[in-house]
Amino acid sequence: DAGVIQSPRHEVTEMGQEVTLRCKPISGHDYLFWYRQTMMRGLELLIYFNNNVPIDDSGMPEDRFSAKMPNASFSTLKIQPSEPRDSAVYFCASSLGWGLAEFSTDTQYFGPGTRLTVL
Amino acid sequence: RKEVEQDPGPFNVPEGATVAFNCTYSNSASQSFFWYRQDCRKEPKLLMSVYSSGNEDGRFTAQLNRASQYISLLIRDSKLSDSATYLCVGGNYGGSQGNLIFGKGTKLSVKP
Numbered sequence: 001d002a003g004v005i006q007s008p009r010h011e012v013t014e015m016g017q018e019v020t021l022r023c024k025p026i027s028g029h030d031y032l033f034w035y036r037q038t039m040m041r042g043l044e045l046l047i048y049f050n051n052n053v054p055i056d057d058s059g060m061p062e063d064r065f066s067a068k069m070p071n072a073s074f075s076t077l078k079i080q081p082s083e084p085r086d087s088a089v090y091f092c093a094s095s096l097g098w099g100l101a102e103f104s105t106d107t108q109y110f111g112p113g114t115r116l117t118v119l
Numbered sequence: 120r121k122e123v124e125q126d127p128g129p130f131n132v133p134e135g136a137t138v139a140f141n142c143t144y145s146n147s148a149s150q151s152f153f154w155y156r157q158d159c160r161k162e163p164k165l166l167m168s169v170y171s172s173g174n175e176d177g178r179f180t181a182q183l184n185r186a187s188q189y190i191s192l193l194i195r196d197s198k199l200s201d202s203a204t205y206l207c208v209g210g211n212y213g214g215s216q217g218n219l220i221f222g223k224g225t226k227l228s229v230k231p
Binding site for chain 2: 041042043044045056058059091107108110111112113
Protein backbone atom coordinates (compact mmCIF):
# COMPACT_ATOMS: atom_id res chain seq x y z
CA ASP A 1 0.00 0.00 0.00
CA ALA A 2 1.22 3.49 -0.81
CA GLY A 3 0.20 4.89 2.56
CA VAL A 4 -1.58 8.18 3.07
CA ILE A 5 -0.87 10.54 0.19
CA GLN A 6 -0.92 14.31 0.54
CA SER A 7 -0.47 17.07 -1.98
CA PRO A 8 1.12 19.45 -2.41
CA ARG A 9 4.11 18.70 -0.17
CA HIS A 10 4.99 22.39 -0.01
CA GLU A 11 2.84 25.43 -0.61
CA VAL A 12 3.88 29.05 -0.50
CA THR A 13 1.16 31.62 -0.98
CA GLU A 14 0.35 35.20 -0.23
CA MET A 15 -2.01 36.42 2.43
CA GLY A 16 -5.59 36.49 1.21
CA GLN A 17 -5.21 33.68 -1.29
CA GLU A 18 -7.20 30.47 -1.20
CA VAL A 19 -5.28 27.33 -0.31
CA THR A 20 -6.48 23.78 -0.93
CA LEU A 21 -4.73 20.81 0.62
CA ARG A 22 -5.48 17.30 -0.58
CA CYS A 23 -5.40 13.88 0.99
CA LYS A 24 -5.88 10.32 -0.18
CA PRO A 25 -6.30 7.93 2.76
CA ILE A 26 -5.17 4.33 2.83
CA SER A 27 -7.65 2.23 0.89
CA GLY A 28 -10.25 0.64 3.15
CA HIS A 29 -9.71 3.00 6.06
CA ASP A 30 -13.01 4.40 7.34
CA TYR A 31 -11.59 7.30 9.35
CA LEU A 32 -9.76 10.33 8.11
CA PHE A 33 -8.19 13.03 10.27
CA TRP A 34 -6.76 16.46 9.53
CA TYR A 35 -4.08 17.81 11.92
CA ARG A 36 -2.03 21.00 12.06
CA GLN A 37 1.43 21.17 13.62
CA THR A 38 3.25 24.31 14.72
CA MET A 39 6.15 24.90 17.06
CA MET A 40 3.97 26.94 19.39
CA ARG A 41 0.93 24.68 19.63
CA GLY A 42 2.26 21.27 18.63
CA LEU A 43 0.00 18.83 16.80
CA GLU A 44 -3.70 19.71 16.90
CA LEU A 45 -6.67 17.79 15.55
CA LEU A 46 -8.75 19.98 13.25
CA ILE A 47 -11.50 17.63 12.07
CA TYR A 48 -12.17 13.96 11.47
CA PHE A 49 -14.48 12.00 9.20
CA ASN A 50 -16.09 8.59 9.45
CA ASN A 51 -17.27 7.07 6.18
CA ASN A 52 -16.97 10.47 4.50
CA VAL A 53 -19.14 12.20 7.14
CA PRO A 54 -17.59 14.90 9.38
CA ILE A 55 -17.89 13.76 13.00
CA ASP A 56 -16.05 16.40 14.99
CA ASP A 57 -14.91 19.73 13.61
CA SER A 58 -14.48 21.46 16.95
CA GLY A 59 -10.77 21.87 16.26
CA MET A 60 -11.28 23.92 13.12
CA PRO A 61 -9.90 27.33 14.10
CA GLU A 62 -12.44 29.54 12.35
CA ASP A 63 -14.79 29.90 9.42
CA ARG A 64 -11.91 30.44 7.04
CA PHE A 65 -11.20 26.72 7.31
CA SER A 66 -13.40 24.11 5.68
CA ALA A 67 -12.96 20.41 4.97
CA LYS A 68 -14.77 18.01 2.69
CA MET A 69 -14.65 14.35 1.91
CA PRO A 70 -16.66 13.74 -1.28
CA ASN A 71 -15.73 10.07 -1.42
CA ALA A 72 -13.82 7.41 0.47
CA SER A 73 -10.56 8.09 -1.32
CA PHE A 74 -10.29 11.86 -1.25
CA SER A 75 -10.49 14.74 1.16
CA THR A 76 -9.65 18.44 0.99
CA LEU A 77 -8.86 21.08 3.56
CA LYS A 78 -9.42 24.60 2.30
CA ILE A 79 -8.34 27.90 3.80
CA GLN A 80 -9.95 31.00 2.39
CA PRO A 81 -8.64 33.63 2.82
CA SER A 82 -5.27 32.49 4.11
CA GLU A 83 -3.34 34.44 6.75
CA PRO A 84 0.32 34.32 7.86
CA ARG A 85 -0.70 32.67 11.15
CA ASP A 86 -1.98 29.70 9.16
CA SER A 87 1.61 28.80 8.31
CA ALA A 88 2.14 25.28 9.63
CA VAL A 89 2.53 21.67 8.58
CA TYR A 90 -0.83 20.09 7.87
CA PHE A 91 -1.07 16.33 8.27
CA CYS A 92 -3.74 13.98 7.10
CA ALA A 93 -4.09 10.61 8.83
CA SER A 94 -6.34 7.60 8.37
CA SER A 95 -7.29 4.54 10.37
CA LEU A 96 -9.41 1.43 9.96
CA GLY A 97 -11.34 2.00 13.17
CA TRP A 98 -11.79 4.50 16.00
CA GLY A 99 -12.79 2.46 19.01
CA LEU A 100 -10.45 1.00 21.58
CA ALA A 101 -6.80 1.92 21.83
CA GLU A 102 -5.76 -1.70 22.23
CA PHE A 103 -7.00 -2.53 18.75
CA SER A 104 -4.26 -2.26 16.20
CA THR A 105 -6.90 -1.41 13.62
CA ASP A 106 -7.29 1.95 15.31
CA THR A 107 -3.71 3.00 14.70
CA GLN A 108 -3.58 6.29 12.85
CA TYR A 109 -1.26 6.40 9.86
CA PHE A 110 -0.05 9.85 8.98
CA GLY A 111 0.70 11.21 5.55
CA PRO A 112 3.96 13.10 4.86
CA GLY A 113 2.28 16.46 5.46
CA THR A 114 1.93 19.70 3.54
CA ARG A 115 4.23 22.49 4.65
CA LEU A 116 2.25 25.71 4.19
CA THR A 117 3.83 29.15 4.24
CA VAL A 118 1.59 32.19 3.98
CA LEU A 119 3.51 35.39 3.29
CA ARG B 120 -5.02 25.12 27.97
CA LYS B 121 -2.69 22.28 27.13
CA GLU B 122 -3.86 18.92 28.38
CA VAL B 123 -0.70 16.94 27.73
CA GLU B 124 2.64 18.29 28.91
CA GLN B 125 6.13 17.08 28.09
CA ASP B 126 9.64 18.26 28.80
CA PRO B 127 10.77 19.55 25.38
CA GLY B 128 14.38 18.56 26.00
CA PRO B 129 16.64 18.15 24.19
CA PHE B 130 17.93 15.06 25.89
CA ASN B 131 21.49 14.49 24.74
CA VAL B 132 22.72 11.01 25.65
CA PRO B 133 25.58 8.73 24.58
CA GLU B 134 24.97 5.51 22.73
CA GLY B 135 24.07 2.69 25.06
CA ALA B 136 22.56 4.95 27.68
CA THR B 137 19.16 4.49 29.24
CA VAL B 138 16.85 7.48 28.94
CA ALA B 139 13.39 8.10 30.34
CA PHE B 140 10.71 10.57 29.33
CA ASN B 141 7.71 11.54 31.36
CA CYS B 142 4.47 13.11 30.25
CA THR B 143 1.57 14.41 32.32
CA TYR B 144 -2.05 14.71 31.31
CA SER B 145 -4.73 16.86 32.89
CA ASN B 146 -7.92 15.09 31.80
CA SER B 147 -8.57 12.33 34.32
CA ALA B 148 -11.16 10.84 31.95
CA SER B 149 -8.50 10.02 29.38
CA GLN B 150 -8.49 6.34 28.51
CA SER B 151 -6.04 5.94 25.68
CA PHE B 152 -2.34 6.71 25.71
CA PHE B 153 0.42 6.38 23.15
CA TRP B 154 3.94 7.30 22.31
CA TYR B 155 4.62 8.45 18.77
CA ARG B 156 8.00 9.04 17.19
CA GLN B 157 8.59 11.89 14.76
CA ASP B 158 11.80 12.28 12.80
CA CYS B 159 12.87 15.71 11.62
CA ARG B 160 10.54 17.03 8.91
CA LYS B 161 8.67 13.71 8.80
CA GLU B 162 5.26 12.54 9.91
CA PRO B 163 4.54 11.07 13.35
CA LYS B 164 4.58 7.28 13.55
CA LEU B 165 3.14 5.15 16.32
CA LEU B 166 5.88 3.80 18.55
CA MET B 167 3.70 1.99 21.07
CA SER B 168 0.42 2.08 22.88
CA VAL B 169 0.49 2.45 26.66
CA TYR B 170 -1.59 -0.05 28.58
CA SER B 171 -2.67 0.12 32.20
CA SER B 172 -0.47 -2.82 33.08
CA GLY B 173 2.54 -1.34 31.33
CA ASN B 174 4.05 -2.83 28.23
CA GLU B 175 7.40 -3.54 26.70
CA ASP B 176 8.59 -3.77 23.12
CA GLY B 177 12.23 -4.68 22.83
CA ARG B 178 14.28 -1.84 24.25
CA PHE B 179 11.20 0.30 24.87
CA THR B 180 9.02 0.19 27.99
CA ALA B 181 5.91 2.29 28.54
CA GLN B 182 4.19 2.80 31.88
CA LEU B 183 0.94 4.46 32.91
CA ASN B 184 0.32 5.93 36.36
CA ARG B 185 -3.34 6.92 36.57
CA ALA B 186 -3.15 8.15 40.15
CA SER B 187 -0.53 10.72 39.26
CA GLN B 188 -1.76 11.14 35.69
CA TYR B 189 1.48 10.56 33.92
CA ILE B 190 2.91 8.17 31.40
CA SER B 191 6.53 7.33 30.83
CA LEU B 192 8.75 5.92 28.12
CA LEU B 193 12.01 4.17 28.92
CA ILE B 194 14.56 3.49 26.20
CA ARG B 195 17.36 1.09 27.08
CA ASP B 196 20.65 0.70 25.23
CA SER B 197 19.90 3.74 23.10
CA LYS B 198 21.02 3.73 19.47
CA LEU B 199 21.94 6.56 17.15
CA SER B 200 18.79 5.75 15.21
CA ASP B 201 16.66 6.53 18.27
CA SER B 202 17.37 10.22 17.73
CA ALA B 203 13.98 11.79 17.10
CA THR B 204 11.19 13.69 18.81
CA TYR B 205 8.88 11.58 20.96
CA LEU B 206 5.26 12.68 21.20
CA CYS B 207 3.11 11.71 24.13
CA VAL B 208 -0.60 11.28 23.32
CA GLY B 209 -3.58 11.00 25.65
CA GLY B 210 -7.31 11.18 25.30
CA ASN B 211 -10.30 9.20 24.25
CA TYR B 212 -11.20 7.36 21.13
CA GLY B 213 -14.50 7.20 19.39
CA GLY B 214 -17.77 8.98 18.88
CA SER B 215 -18.36 12.68 18.57
CA GLN B 216 -16.26 13.43 21.63
CA GLY B 217 -13.30 11.31 20.71
CA ASN B 218 -10.13 13.33 20.75
CA LEU B 219 -6.50 12.50 21.17
CA ILE B 220 -4.31 15.28 22.53
CA PHE B 221 -0.68 15.34 21.45
CA GLY B 222 2.10 16.76 23.57
CA LYS B 223 4.59 19.05 21.87
CA GLY B 224 7.24 16.38 22.02
CA THR B 225 10.55 15.61 23.68
CA LYS B 226 13.61 15.76 21.51
CA LEU B 227 16.20 13.01 21.92
CA SER B 228 19.67 13.16 20.47
CA VAL B 229 21.85 10.07 20.82
CA LYS B 230 25.55 10.74 20.29
CA PRO B 231 28.31 8.29 19.37
